[in-house]
Amino acid sequence: xxxxxxxxxxxxxxxxxxxxxxxxxxxxxxxxxxxxxxxxxxxxxxxxxxxxxxxxxxxxxxxxxxxxxxxxxxxxxxxxxxxxxxxxxxxxxxxxxxxxxxxxxxxxxxxxxxxxxxxxxxxxxxxxxxxxxxxxxxxxxxxxxxxxxxxxxxxxxxxxxxxxxxxxxxxxxxxxxxxxxxxxxxxxxxxxxxxxxxxxxxxxxxxxxxxxxxxxxxxxxxxxxxxxxxxxxxxxxxxxxxxxxxxxxxxxxxxxxxxxxxxxxxxxxxxxxxxxxxxxxxxxxxxxxxxxxxxxxxxxxxxxxxxxxxxxxxxxxxxxxxxxxxxxxxxxxxxxxxxxxxxxxxxxxxxxxxxxxxxxxxxxxxxxxxxxxxxxxxxxxxxxxxxxxxxxxxxx
Numbered sequence: 001x002x003x004x005x006x007x008x009x010x011x012x013x014x015x016x017x018x019x020x021x022x023x024x025x026x027x028x029x030x031x032x033x034x035x036x037x038x039x040x041x042x043x044x045x046x047x048x049x050x051x052x053x054x055x056x057x058x059x060x061x062x063x064x065x066x067x068x069x070x071x072x073x074x075x076x077x078x079x080x081x082x083x084x085x086x087x088x089x090x091x092x093x094x095x096x097x098x099x100x101x102x103x104x105x106x107x108x109x110x111x112x113x114x115x116x117x118x119x120x121x122x123x124x125x126x127x128x129x130x131x132x133x134x135x136x137x138x139x140x141x142x143x144x145x146x147x148x149x150x151x152x153x154x155x156x157x158x159x160x161x162x163x164x165x166x167x168x169x170x171x172x173x174x175x176x177x178x179x180x181x182x183x184x185x186x187x188x189x190x191x192x193x194x195x196x197x198x199x200x201x202x203x204x205x206x207x208x209x210x211x212x213x214x215x216x217x218x219x220x221x222x223x224x225x226x227x228x229x230x231x232x233x234x235x236x237x238x239x240x241x242x243x244x245x246x247x248x249x250x251x252x253x254x255x256x257x258x259x260x261x262x263x264x265x266x267x268x269x270x271x272x273x274x275x276x277x278x279x280x281x282x283x284x285x286x287x288x289x290x291x292x293x294x295x296x297x298x299x300x301x302x303x304x305x306x307x308x309x310x311x312x313x314x315x316x317x318x319x320x321x322x323x324x325x326x327x328x329x330x331x332x333x334x335x336x337x338x339x340x341x342x343x344x345x346x347x348x349x350x351x352x353x354x355x356x357x358x359x360x361x362x363x364x365x366x367x368x369x370x371x372x373x374x375x376x377x378x379x380x381x382x383x384x385x386x387x388x389x390x391x392x393x394x395x396x
Contacts (some may be wrong), residue, residue: 025107029057048084052077053100060104061088070125075102078131097138105131106159113163114170121167125160131158186362195333203228205277205313253371263298264290264326267305271324274309277337279319281309285326293333297389300363301326301335304371307356308337308385316341316383331391332369338376338384359394364389 022353055077059070078101104162105128110123134154136145209220212343289353292299304325312322319341326335357373364371369389376382 026057026061029060029100029103029107033104035099049081049098052081052097055236056098056100060107061110062106066113067108067190068124070126071105071108071112074101075109075127077101078134082134082137095133097140097148102132102135103155106155109156109159113160114166115200121163128156128160140330163335203232209278216351263295263302266302267324267326270302270306270309274313274322277313278314279309280321281315281324282321283324285324286328288328289326289333292328292391294391297333297367297391301333301366301387301390302361304335304360304385304387305337307360311356311385312337312339312341314382318342319382328377328391329388333389333391335387335389336384337386338382341384342381358385360385363387387390 033050049052056074059073059077063070069192081098081101108127109125113121116124136149136152140148208226210225210228229266267283267285269285274281309322309324312319314372319339322337322339324335324337326333328334360373361371364387367389369387371385371387373385374383
């Protein structure tokens with residue numbers, strides 16, 4: 001499980017809500033309008049430039065409903081001011097450009113860079129930068145131009161930088177969400193495989209036994225059929241519990257029983273079920289392992305034992321018994337499952353390709369552990385699965 005990331009400064013600031021953010025932006029734009037009003041008080045055509053300043057304020061107020069249109073409107077205001085200034089017979093004054101349109105561009109470019117596709121976001125950023133440069137082309141003294149270049153460029157740069165930063169955060173959150181969904185799908189796939197393989201294997205084994213003894217021992221066949229019925233009911237109950245635990249609606253989840261947490265305490269039931277299907281299980285779990293194993297580690301150990309016994313019943317040749325040993329070894333929980341299946345004629349037993357061994361390996365690796373499976377070293381015979389799980393793996 002991926003550890004949750006610490007909230008960023010922007011995450012904490014964003015908790016104040018979009019309404020408060022909009023109010024703060026509009027207050028800042030209002031201050032720009034006041035600055036424009038003060039700077040233009042001595043200009044003869046101050047009304048035109050002040051209208052441009054107020055129009056920029058209105059565009060910012062409407063930016064959430066019409067983001068691209070509002071941005072284009074401010075760019076149009078900038079271009080219109082420059083065209084009017086250069087047109088014959090109209091004098092718009094010298095000394096200071098209009099402040100509000102630049103602040104509007106900086107305020108709106110953040111959202112566009114954050115949300116638009118890459119090419120469109122780049123075009124929006126470049127278009128805004130061109131608008132700022134046009135405002136800086138206003139006739140003014142060198143000292144004033146240098147000061148406003150730093151102010152306007154810095155303000156617009158902050159807007160673009162914030163958009164890039166938020167875009168990166170959104171991308172990171174998207175990747176984290178996809179990873180979480182992938183992990184959930186893998187976990188669900190493992191759970192479904194473990195449940196279905198375990199119960200269905202028991203049904204298949206009992207059905208095969210019933211076919212063998214049906215003619216000469218009808219009573220034994222009836223017993224096998226009863227066990228098949230019981231295994232089928234257990235499979236249905238397990239599936240119902242699993243589905244119930246996945247429900248998002250609490251009321252619906254309450255109607256379906258929630259799957260109890262599996263762990264080392266459930267190994268006795270696994271051993272009993274396996275013994276009932278013909279594969280006698282000798283189980284040993286030391287007390288230190290029971291005390292030290294966390295819920296997560298114990299659940300993974302349970303599933304590994306379950307899958308190992310299922311594989312032994314399905315694939316082991318002439319296997320009659322299996323030994324399950326769970327013990328603590330320092331900082332690790334060691335789970336060993338060994339069956340006594342013999343090598344079939346033609347060579348050693350080969351596990352058929354499937355998802356059982358993959359799922360067990362994934363469980364062990366998810367906790368920072370290891371899993372090794374293979375034939376028992378001669379002269380003994382059988383198949384062994386050993387998982388070594390760090391006792392603190394559940395906290396990783």
